[in-house]
Amino acid sequence: MTLLASAVMGAIQVILSGHKGWREAYVEVTELILKAFGINSSEASAIAAERANHTPLHS
Template identity: 50%
Template sequence: MSLIAGAVLTSIFLILEGHKTWRDAGTEIAELLLCALGIDREEAFQIARIELPPLLEL
């Protein structure tokens, strides 16, 4: 839990300071967490950058 909270908090500060975009920060957090769960770094990189399907329209 601390890993997630720390990554999110750090990303928020980087975004507010203008060093990262929301998209870049989110992708990097996803990649970090996938690696922490034991997924190979290359595979985590690819998974974190897969385009998500569009949300359902109501």
């Protein structure tokens, strides 16, 4: 639970400070969490990128 909360809070911080856009931060957090659950790196990257393209906030 701490990993999830910290990852999300970190993503919010980099977005609000202007260092990254929400989509880039979303992909990085999604990849991190999937890897923590045991998904291999390439599959986690593919899943995160695919989900980022289907989020309702994309422009």
